Amino acid sequence: xxxxxxxxxxxxxxxxxxxxxxxxxxxxxxxxxxxxxxxxxxxxxxxxxxxxxxxxxxxxxxxxxxxxxxxxxxxxxxxxxxxxxxxxxxxxxxxxxxxxxxxxxxxxxxxxxxxxxxxxxxxxxxx
Numbered sequence: 584x585x586x587x588x589x590x591x592x593x594x595x596x597x598x599x600x601x602x603x604x605x606x607x608x609x610x611x612x613x614x615x616x617x618x619x620x621x622x623x624x625x626x627x628x629x630x631x632x633x634x635x636x637x638x639x640x641x642x643x644x645x646x647x648x649x650x651x652x653x654x655x656x657x658x659x660x661x662x663x664x665x666x667x668x669x670x671x672x673x674x675x676x677x678x679x680x681x682x683x684x685x686x687x688x689x690x691x692x693x694x695x696x697x698x699x700x701x702x703x704x705x706x707x708x709x710x
Contacts, residue, residue, distance in 0.1 A: 589639035603678035
């Protein structure tokens with residue numbers, strides 16, 4: 584399975600996902616030193632591919648992409664503890680994310696949300 588997200592700036596996204604989420608890029612490096620296509624391994628059989636906006640539009644055809652700041656899905660990262668959730672949310676903000684909700688305890692989980700530099704909504708949760 585590959586989850587595809589549109590991005591505006593390859594170098595910025597390449598750095599963000601390594602710094603904020605500690606993800607490892609996969610694939611052969613292009614002339615700019617960034618894998619092409621830009622992908623990160625999420626699990627054994629799951630990757631995330633970051634596609635420049637123009638290329639993303641080629642796949643969509645007449646279907647519009649969600650405007651920046653409008654979320655159609657929530658990408659969730661589950662960690663083992665509240666401290667790990669706090670640390671991940673702080674790393675994300677330091678790497679360029681925008682905090683949406685501060686880390687907080689809800690009846691069902693401990694959570695924080697932020698948007699990546701392209702406006703995709705991420706939630707970090709802990710038991």
